[in-house]
Amino acid sequence: MGRRLTGKLVLATHNNGKLSEFKALMAPYGVDVVSVGQLGLPVPEETGTTFVENARIKALAALEATGLPAIADDSGLCIEALGGAPGVYTADWSGPTRDWDIAMQRAQDELLAAGATEPAQRRGSFVSVLTVVWPDGHSETFEGRAEGTLVWPTRGEHGHGYDPMFQPDGSDKTFAEMTEAQKNTISHRARSFQKLAEACLKD
Incomplete structure (x- = not known):
């Protein structure tokens, strides 16, 4: 059993989609x-080379700026x-404008280049x-994964x-074709959050 989270916390993100989730x-x-x-608040420089390192950098920066318990998610897509x-x-x-169409096109282009x-x-x-x-320096880390296929x-x-472009195993829909409630039952973030x-939340 971990440390309890109650009241108010700060989420280390500038991504409104992640905040909504x-x-x-x-x-x-x-x-x-x-x-x-x-x-x-500013975005700290993510100098880590792992998801764990970057999540900790972001959480600590949010804690130091606000004094509130802080939670940070570092997540990403790993293509075999x-x-x-x-x-x-x-x-x-x-890219600098956070254009996800550019990101998905790059993923597709690199997949094709890899055959x-x-x-x-x-x-x-x-x-x-x-x-x-x-605030007392205690920290805990949790990891979740969602396996799937990249579609185009x-x-x-x-x-x-x-x-x-991500179709999770066991579904004929991409994450973007699901409602938030549907995605929140099977996503990588739902699994780490569980x-x-x-x-930290359940009695």
Whole structure:
């Protein structure tokens, strides 16, 4: 059993899609979530080479800026045919304007360059690492994964990031074709959050 999370916490993100997802996940536990983006706080430099390192960097920066317990998600898409890329550089593929159409096109172009045209060659996983830090320095980390296939052309209008090209195992829909509620039952973030909830939110 981990440390309890109650009251208010700060989410280390400037991504409104991620904030919406977390608000929905946290709501049943009575925890109020505010994001560093809403507070106008800067983005720390993510100098880590793993999801765990970057999640910790972001959580600590949010804690230090607000004094509130902080939670950070570092997540990304790891494509088997590309040696695990983009991985921790998932957001970087979207360019300085964070244009996810650019990111998905790059993923598609690199898959084609790697000769990955059949579904079995286009396997990937979304990884989510959640790190929670408390003002006394205590921290806990949780990881979740969603396995699936990268489809092209993209499908769906919901979600964010690479969701329109990611079809999770066991579904005929991409993440972007699902409602938020549907995605929140099977996504990588839902799985890491479930571990966090078991440890830090549930009685």
